[in-house]
Amino acid sequence: MSGNVACTTATFGTDPNPRQTKKCAVGPVGSTTPTPTPTPTPTPAPQAAAEASTEAAPSTGWASRNGGTTGGKAAPSTAVYKVSSPSQLLAALKAQGDNPKIIKLYGTIDxxxxxxxxxxxxxxxxxxRSQIKVGSNSTLIGTGSDTRLVNGTISISGVQNVIVRNLTxxxxxxxxxxxxxxxxxxxxxxSEFDSVVISKSKNVWVDHNVFTDAPITDDTLPVANGKVKQCHDGALDVKNGSDYVTVSNNRFELHTKNNLIGSSDSTTSDAGHLTVTFNNNHFLNVSERAPRVxxxxxxxxxxxxxxxxxxxxYPHHYSIGVGYQAKIISQNNAFDIAGASTCTQVLNNPGSSSKTGAIVDTGSLINGAALDAANKCSFSSAxxxxxxxxxTPLSASAVQAAVLGNAGTGKLTVR
Known part of the structure; x- marks a missing residue:
């Protein structure tokens, strides 16, 4: 204020501290410009996490080739579903056929x-009744940290451009x-029935899921004819000339025959196909086929x-199966297998010795020591x-922490 200023409540509008004595002083404007109070640097608002249901497969795997894998990213709002029962899931898949669709699952779908x-x-x-047949241009994704799919087989057969994420x-x-x-x-x-079967299909991304036998683990099964009456088959298989598949950031646990790439030695039509990437997955108490190729x-x-x-x-038999005409490039994997000490205990040909394949490994560790596949396993490197x-793979010594912190469900934002 300037000029004649009366020190009254009327001048200042209100009395912020009633019934207390105040002082009002009027003086000349100083000749020095006071130093302004610094304006605090605003704290940036936290960025919302990316909506995982519209993400495409990253460039660091086979699913990025052949035009990439986007699933249902192009779906209009009318083709985005939330489902919590088998009938809803099957109806959503049927309604859109091969048109782009995003199906968000929640709860337990049995x-x-x-x-x-x-x-x-x-x-x-x-x-x-267990088959969940997925059409082309589809994204199936769980919401939250524990969307469960029980007693089902996700069948990806004769289609293209499919994403499966964040499901237990x-x-x-x-x-x-x-x-x-x-x-x-x-x-x-x-036994029959795998959890996910990719057959005659192209551009598939399977990411941030958990595959498990629990609660029906093998120790809960009856014994007949002197053997456990095994009711489980594979967790995730890729066969019949499928291509451009990335399997990333999953946890495969408590299972015997885990991943089969190529169904038989006699399926020679698979030659030149079955282009698959496995990266940043956690194989926990998986006996074998992680994967068998x-x-x-x-x-x-x-x-x-x-x-x-x-x-x-689930005693460990081997991890990577180097089968007939396999052509495997292995980099910077970490094998922490109690009781294992040499390459042949984690890289193995489970089939006929006359029908083997080739593998090149660099940078992998077995219980902290160099795997040294070139000298300690007898496979061809061709x-x-x-x-x-x-x-650019992480060093094998950094893999444990990175994978344990990121693999499995509950790491994605699905709205």
């Missing part, structure tokens, strides 16, 4: 629930395993393998291809 006809009555009934997938249990007396030296129980050009890097050769339920995308 394909043997009353909503889908109740418990399976036979293997043929299970084959019919309980490996299906065959209701009627079949005894085969000619399987192995003393017979075995064989036939024919495929498979890139395996920065995965963390954790287990024990004396585990009571893989005949180079990685077609740019990637």
């Amino acid at each position: 394909m043997a629930a009353a909503d889908n006809g109740g418990p399976f009555k036979s293997t043929s009934d299970q084959a019919l 997938i309980v490996n299906p249990c065959d209701v009627s395993p079949v005894w085969d007396p000619n399987d192995g030296s003393s017979g075995n129980w064989n 036939r024919f495929g050009m498979v890139h395996i890097y920065n995965n963390y393998f954790e287990g024990s050769r004396s585990h009571k339920v 893989v005949g291809w180079t990685v077609p995308y740019s990637v």
